Amino acid sequence: MAKWWQNAVVYQVYPRSYQDSNGDGIGDLPGITQRLDYIKRLGADIIWLSPIYQSPQVDNGYDISDYRAINPEFGSMADFDALLRKAHSLGLQIMMDLVVNHTSDEHKWFKQSRQGKDNPYRDYYIWRDGQDGHTPNNWGAFFTGSAWKLDARTGQYYLHLFAPQQPDLNWENPNVRHSVYDMMNWWAAKGVDGFRMDVINYISKPRGLPDAKKTAGPVYGDAGSVVANGPRIHEFLQEMNRNVMRQHKMVTVGEAPAVNIAEAKKYASLDGDELNMVFQFEHMGLDESTNPILGRWTDRKASLKDLRANLTKWQKGLAGTAWNSLYWNNHDQPRVVSRFGNESTENYRVLSAKMLATMLHLQQGTPYVYEGEEIGMTNAHFASLDDYRDLDAINAYHVLVDDQHVLTGEQMLKYLGMRSRDNARTPMQWDASANAGFSTHTPWLKTNASDPTINVEKALADPNSIFYYYQKLIRLRHTLPVITDGSYALVAGNEDDDQVYAYTRKNATTTLLVILNDTQETLCRHYDVPADAQVLIENYADDQGDTLRPYEAKVYQF
Incomplete structure (x- = not known):
């Protein structure tokens, strides 16, 4: 018999860009609450909220300074409680974003940790001595540069796989683990229905933190190749399950870069005791550059043969043993109709968006719909670097254009227009009014001016719109067991x-x-x-x- 979340459809909301209710140009929790009826109308069952916690916003909320507080930009805890109550009254469940590979450097744990080697919180993070005047190993950070930062107070380096302001937690320390479990249970007690776990397969680091292999071109070693699926990852997730998920009726999905089918079967086994499902990234890498220096910074298109082969591999590989997550879009990926479809004309945009939705939603797994996907929103194709807010995109521009001179500014802007995370983060397009009905104030990130006719108001007025096509696909999943x-x-x-x-x-x-x-x-x-x-x-x-x-x-x- 199918588990409840196997028949469900998840709708991801990026709070900063969904709906501004107070006119400051930033989306917020009351704005989301105002739009819950729209999500219910689409037919989704679960809402995944990207991080809403207290944060300095270095990485748009994925740098958390207090796991039990709401970022004031988004509202208050009372606003969250109101959102949760209304969601539940509509039969919608709330999935929180859990970011526990790292915290913000403004988190109280890290502030204590850097005070001295004998501080009780020192081992909440990963500190190491340098080697012969160099960093502890050759790992590169995912947002460019070294993954190590020297802290002048104690003369040691701390590990940050992402930005320097995002120090990695030390999951070898049981106090860290149980602090995380206590926090998760605190949210569960408030009524939260599940967790999407950010880069969860990075939390167990390899013993000895060995150097990573370098590919042609990069200065630093590929940290991802050595931290993914670490030696104690399944032990940690089983412990988390015993302490948290088993105590509540929860839905869980783990973001797992570099996961393979063998590992996915462990993470998301139908009979297991870890997670319900994982996000794998293989189909998201099919259009990366053949030049390892460039990585995803390209306008290369994936072939249908490659895409079909990969989707089939995962459909066959997990059948009967584990569960797939089905997705085209999220806050880190460009818009699917621009990436895998055809945005060149209105007719092709609509047709290809529906075709891609059919391709995914009729497969086995839990589908994820990212805000705006259901109306066929496209990439923004910003014309200036000044229009971008994504730290990853801005850093990559400076490295590839200004430092290494691998690309011209014009080339890089073209590639950002295809692959930057900001393509997914432009404000939700509600109507044809100023700022697309998102805000009465200039938005934190420019609205997508590529086609102002793409909006919810128009979609709801057109019985043949992409919205109603998604609605029908979702209804079919709810009613046809074969799916x-x-x-x-x-x-x-x-x-x-x-x-x-x-x-x-x-x-x-x-x-x-x-x-x-x-x-x-x-x-x-x-x-x-x-x-x-x-x-x-x-x-x-x-x-x-x-x-x-x-x-x-x-x-x-x-």
Whole structure:
């Protein structure tokens, strides 16, 4: 029998960009509360809130200075309680973002930790002596530069896999672990329904903190290759489960960079005692540059063959043993219709957005919809570096353009327009008024001016909009068991088709045939469809059989 979260759909809200209620240009908790009826109308079951905790906002809230306080920019704890009450009254559950690989350097634990080597909080973080005047090892930080920062007071370095203001917690210390569990139980006692766990598979560092291998070009070693899926990670998550999740009816998903299928089966085993599911990143890396210096900074497009092969790998790999998270977008990824679809014309934008939604939502796993995805929001394509707020994008620009001279400013702006995290973080587009109905004040990040006609008001007025297509896909997941429990298989011969993706979902009573044209061309493909088959959902008004129009998606049920 399916577990409740296997039939659910998650809607991610990036609070800073969702709805400003007090006119300061920053989205807030009362603004989210005002829009809960909209999320309910879409049909989602769970709302994942990106971090709303007290934070200096060096990394847009992923640098937490107090886990039990609300950032004043977002409102108060009373505002959160009001949001939680209304969400629950609508049958919506709230999933908090749990960031416990690191804290802010303004957290009281770190302030104590840096006071001296004999401070009780010293071992809450990872401190090491340098080696011959150099850092303790060669690890590079994910936001550029070394992953180590020298602290003048004690002459030791502390580890920060991300920004220098985000020191890593020392999970080898049981006091750290139980401080985290106490905090999680505190939120659970308030009524929070689950946690999305940020880079959770980084919390167990390798013994001895060995140097990481360098690829061609980078100055520093690839820390991610040695910290992901560390030696005690499953022990720690099982302990967390015993102390927190097992005590409550909770939904959990772990962000797990560099996870493979073997590890995912441990994290998200259907019979296990760790997490319900994990986010894997393989399909998000298919369009990275072939130049290791550039990484994701490119305008390269992933091929359908590669995308299909990877999605199939995970559908087959976890079937019957663990659970998939299905996603195209989140706060760290560019807009799916700009990345994997076609935003060149209004018609292709709408058709390709629906096609990509069909591709994902008919697979096995829990789908995640990121704010604005359901109306087909596109990348912002900002024309100036001054328009960007993402620390990662700004740092990468200075390194690749100003320091290494690998790219010109024009090239890098083009790549930022395709891959920067700010593409996902532009304010939600509610209507065609000033600032897209997000705020009466100049927003913290520019609204997307690429197409002011893309907004919720217009989508709700159009029965053929992307919104209502997502709504129908969600309704089908709630009502058709085969979407949850059916086996997945590619249609015979589809493995090498570089234009069409065709797969089936099948259980004891129902078969679904999903056919997806991933091009702007009109194609002819023949599939064996029983005479009594019904078209379950389609992004055109009619079915023309073997003829597949640009970005056509159709699903037969028989």
